[in-house]
Amino acid sequence: MASRLGTQLGEWRATTAVAQSLADRIRMLLLDGRMTVGERLPSERALAAELGRSRATIARAYELLESGGYVVRTHGSGTRASLPAQRLQRPAAADHDVIDLTIASIGSAPGLHAATVRALDRLAGLLGTPGYSIDGLPELRARIADRYTARGLPTDPDQIVVTSGAMHALSIVLAAFGERGRSAVVEQPSFPHAIDALRRTGHRLLPTPVTPDAGPDGSGGWDANHLVETLRSQRPALAYLVADFHNPTGATMPELERARLAAVARATGTLLIVDETCAELDIDRGWTPRPFAAHGPAILLGSMSKIAWGGLRIGWIRAGREQVAALLGARPSIDLGTPLLEQCIAMELFDEIDALLTSTRDRLRAGRAAVAAGLAEHLPGVAMPPMPGGLAAWVDLGGPWSTALSLAARDRGLLLPPGPRFSASGVLDRFARIPITWEPALTTEAMVRLGSAWRALHAGERSSREHLDRSAVV
Structure with missing residues (x-):
């Protein structure tokens, strides 16, 4: 064994x-x-x-x-x-600060400061209340519901629970519906912290593959037959999926596959938890699918972190009314509501959502171009995959070198999570996730360092650094 x-x-x-x-x-x-x-x-x-x-x-x-x-x-x-007794040191390059590519999140939106100032007037009107908001401010829930309706999924405000980010939303869902000892389907690769959350709540993970073999428009990538057969044969308690601009491959699940999966999940009693954190990170996909729950029952997780700022901890859950009751029953064991100021800021940003998404699209396009240019110049033979949107490029290195490359990169002041970090079973060492969310100048420097690590790796040099810090992946 x-x-x-x-x-x-x-x-x-x-x-x-x-x-x-x-x-x-x-x-x-x-x-x-x-x-x-x-x-x-x-x-x-x-x-x-x-x-x-x-x-x-x-x-x-x-x-x-x-x-x-x-x-x-x-x-x-x-x-x-164990970990070394002394304080772990971050790697340091000779002449530059550390560049942390474990984080795939763009900087604050251009209008965030102004939205924060305006939000203070909203907050002033709430100061006479107790301040607890277990389900979220009604006005914010209405804005989120309207956004789903505009995307093709009619939604009422009482189907929304406002949270402090998407991971917080997942924690609440697992508190309400998780079943310790039962199986849970996860994509491979997938978002590492979601994998960790499922493990922590006692689920037995069943990986299903998502490949970077999607078409130029990003559609495809899932082995639909494998996913459906896993549901039918294992009858898992739940499945965690990222169907839009999948993190990290950038793929989008076609609508026909969504409908088929929703029907099978209903038959097997599997709860579908669909992470939509990246759903609106479209650069030039050319088509827009409806939210997953338009095809059948599914709990949807959303967030403003990837389009506004990682420091704005606003997320939400979109669910059926009976599910919302269960979520609100479980939430007080975790927290008693999302901070009101951040909810007020989110309302201001929703009023400017089209401009916000345009700005985000332009920044992602520039980041994508910088990564593509860096791969072409510094990692010859490593191709940039098609990625019409999303957070990062899921790059095939051509061999099981990701962990070794990550170690070599740390010696050059570059933190790059190895491919297996995105796996539930330790595989995928031939892939690396490179964010397209950073400013082009910083990305260019990061690719220079990555190229240096790549050349050293293929020249037979190994990392000599003994004191490394633990890195998170965002």
Whole structure:
């Protein structure tokens, strides 16, 4: 039976000395959150048998990890994952600050400051109230509902629950409808923090593939037959999907596949949770699908973070009325409502939503061009995939080099999450997610550093940095 470490190692292949390469890979699993501090690693003998390597190789890898403080070995208790006792240092380039590509979120919208000032007048009218808003301000819920109606899904304000971002929305949904011990379908790749949330609530994950093989307009990418068969054979409690500008591949699920999936989910009793955080990040797709719930029952998650600013923690849930009652019943165990000032700011931004989306589209277009130019210049042979919208390019490196490239990039002041971070089972080491959300000048510099790491990797250089920080992915 495969160990959890063996599963997380996935497609690992030695890129340099085997023991060092294995130690680097285990260290990255710990630093990007796929392994937890205190988790017990397999014995040397067990891991050697599982990986088909000598016990001496495994022993040497564990010694390297122990010397860096990444494992603790205790006689009788085995080997456990750890972090160095000293404060972990962020990598630093010689002449520049660190560039953090683990974050795929554009900076604040041009009108955000003015919207915040105007929102103070709205807030003044609420100061005489208790200030708690368990479902959200009625006016904001009405604006969100109107937006769904305009997109082809008639919605009433009482079908909306305002939250503090999309991840907060997912937490509330899982608190209300999660079933510990039951299975949950997740796309592979998918948003890492959603995968973590499902694991934390005790779900058994069933991956279904999404590939970068979508058409030029971004449609396709899902193996619809695999997804449907998984629902029919496993009858999972729920499925978490990103159907519009999928994070990280950028694909969009065709409407016929949405309708088919909705019908099958209804038959199997599977709750569909569809993350629409990226739904309106259209650059030049050329077509606009209706929200998933227009095809059948589904809980939709939305957010303003990707179109206005990551620091504006406003999200929402769109659900059926009975589901809303269950959500509001579960929410007080998590929090008692979303801050009123941020809701007031969101109302101001909804009044200018068309201009906001135009600005976001222009910024994403510029970011996409900068990534494409950087790949062409600094990573020859690595192609820019079609991406008519979304947050990032899901780049095929042509081989299982993503983790090694991530380590080499850190030595050059560049934080790049490895492909397996977006997987539920430790695979996808041939892919890297490169955000298109940063300003072109910063993206250009990031691609210079990535090119340096790429050349070093293919020249046989390995990362020598011993003290790395844990990175999140946004």
